[in-house]
Amino acid sequence: MAETPDSFVRSFISKLVARDLDGAAGMVTPDFEYDNVPMGKAFGPEALTTTLSGFFGMCTNIDWEILRQTSSGDMMQGTVLNERDDRVEIHGRWATLPVAGVFEIRNGKLTLWRDYFDRQTIIDVMTPPSA
Numbered sequence: 001m002a003e004t005p006d007s008f009v010r011s012f013i014s015k016l017v018a019r020d021l022d023g024a025a026g027m028v029t030p031d032f033e034y035d036n037v038p039m040g041k042a043f044g045p046e047a048l049t050t051t052l053s054g055f056f057g058m059c060t061n062i063d064w065e066i067l068r069q070t071s072s073g074d075m076m077q078g079t080v081l082n083e084r085d086d087r088v089e090i091h092g093r094w095a096t097l098p099v100a101g102v103f104e105i106r107n108g109k110l111t112l113w114r115d116y117f118d119r120q121t122i123i124d125v126m127t128p129p130s131a
Helices: 005-017 021-025 045-058 119-126
Strands: 028-036 040-043 059-073 077-090 093-106 109-116
Touching: 005 021, 005 059, 005 077, 005 093, 005 109, 021 045, 028 045, 040 045, 045 059, 077 119, 093 119
Parallel strands: 028 109
Antiparallel strands: 028 040, 059 077, 077 093, 093 109
16 A cells, blocks of 8 residues: 555654654655744754654653544645644653644655644653652
8 A cells, every 4th residue: 555644644653652763864854844833943854863862862751642633635745734642751750742733745755844732831741840
């Protein structure tokens, strides 16, 4: 069966959850834009790896669940929208970050990954609990 934008994004997210950052970076274009809307942008495969290495380094476990996902187009020009619960274990506790994601695919690779989430929620997740 031919790959679709839907299956491509699911595979990308699976690589991230497995912490296969090199595999995920191999799925993006050289001019890829990674936009964490409340936190800022990063560009290119290396910036994706660097950005996520820092965050994933804080995580004992990662479990991102796609709640809803829809797509249009094909692998030459496609768009995927999803709603996720990005669950992470940090500082000995599990936390959930509700996320809405936008992914654009051109010529078989991701050109854009934009996530919308609450900035304070992620700050709270990353902040160690008080002693």
